[in-house]
Amino acid sequence: xxxxxxxxxxxxxxxxxxxxxxxxxxxxxxxxxxxxxxxxxxx
Numbered sequence: 001x002x003x004x005x006x007x008x009x010x011x012x013x014x015x016x017x018x019x020x021x022x023x024x025x026x027x028x029x030x031x032x033x034x035x036x037x038x039x040x041x042x043x
Contacts, residue, residue, distance in 0.1 A: 019027065
């Protein structure tokens with residue numbers, strides 16, 4: 001699968017996996033809030 005992805009996409013996915021594996025609460029909360037805001041929801 002990674003072979004079909006551009007290098008920057010693979011790096012981005014790896015960073016996402018790293019954040020999921022070792023979540024930093026502040027960053028995760030900001031990301032969740034940003035996603036919810038994008039969906040029109042407020043936390």
